[in-house]
């Protein structure tokens with residue numbers, strides 16, 4: 434059974450918490466580039482990992498991600514003036530640059546050097562794929578920005594939709610590690626193009642630990658063919674899923690009971706400038722979804738009887754949110770009953786708990802290489818049919834060619850394929 438302590442470990446991400454310190458050793462998405470589209474535009478709030486931050490793009494285009502509360506007496510810098518290469522507090526005019534250097538303290542005597550003794554908290558950023566990433570850990574432990582293929586893609590081949598999720602990041606993440614719910618939660622009766630998933634309600638699952646996280650394979654019987662869906666949990670908060678072409682779903686904690694869901698996608702062809710960005714139509718101002726708990730996700734009971742399993746239309750964000758938010762903001766996993774269909778969830782929890790435990794023992798964390806050129810093409814996702822009985826590894830050999838160590842150096846560190854028996858999965862031993 435999942436214990437209260439394990440539940441706390443995997444939900445709490447404030448500074449100083451076990452997982453909070455682990456997450457602070459990775460580059461994570463902080464905000465979309467378009468939230469601060471041009472130099473000297475208004476700053477925006479960025480609440481992540483239990484910290485209140487603001488982001489701004491200065492006169493030279495440099496990005497600052499700094500503590501929201503002024504180092505003087507705590508006024509929010511969200512209300513400040515973004516001008517002349519710094520963010521100036523609205524209370525007494527102290528001005529900070531993108532690195533947290535306090536440039537001016539105009540309410541102090543002209544010869545004051547007090548500002549030189551203070552550094553305003555600021556985190557490094559990296560802009561790629563339309564996302565501003567940040568690293569919130571110790572400077573000397575900073576890994577390289579991961580060399581994922583999408584980091585180098587032209588901006589017209591990637592898209593992102595960010596939305597507020599009113600529950601713990603872990604509930605969102607676990608929804609990505611569970612292929613079985615596709616047959617139910619997202620089911621559209623009689624819809625063309627979804628038959629592959631619906632044919633076999635209880636897919637066979639394989640999971641394997643890798644250098645980056647956990648690879649999850651759902652294998653469905655599709656008559657004359659076998660239907661594979663491969664997803665990859667990537668430390669610390671992403672899952673590559675075969676949605677649309679290929680998507681990366683990321684769950685960034687805001688605090689213990691809320692998170693940002695990112696639907697980040699790669700397209701096969703360049704998108705037209707006026708092309709609608711997938712999922713954005715489901716999200717309103719402030720990244721709040723149209724379908725929420727406070728309007729019962731606009732459930733249509735007649736539709737639920739006749740057209741869809743849930744009654745929420747084709748609104749996939751709404752489907753997933755109903756499932757994960759209605760558990761409560763921080764679900765008490767000591768009361769759950771894990772079953773065979775939860776193999777992926779179990780494997781990912783184990784991987785995360787092991788990473789936290791190892792980190793506390795001073796061992797290296799997985800997927801934190803300092804090599805910016807380290808190939809990452811073994812991290813992937815796909816869904817496809819092949820003749821019955823095909824071996825997915827033979828079809829996609831690039832996924833199988835590498836088993837790296839916990840810190841990504843290339844040899845096998847004891848991770849390997851482990852297929853849990855139904856009994857193990859069913860009793861939920863963690």
Ligand code: FES
Nearest residue numbers: 503505506522525
């Ligand atoms: S509180 Fe910001 S300058 Fe005084």
Ligand SMILES: [Fe+2]
Nearest residue numbers: 608614619753
């Ligand atoms: Fe889903």
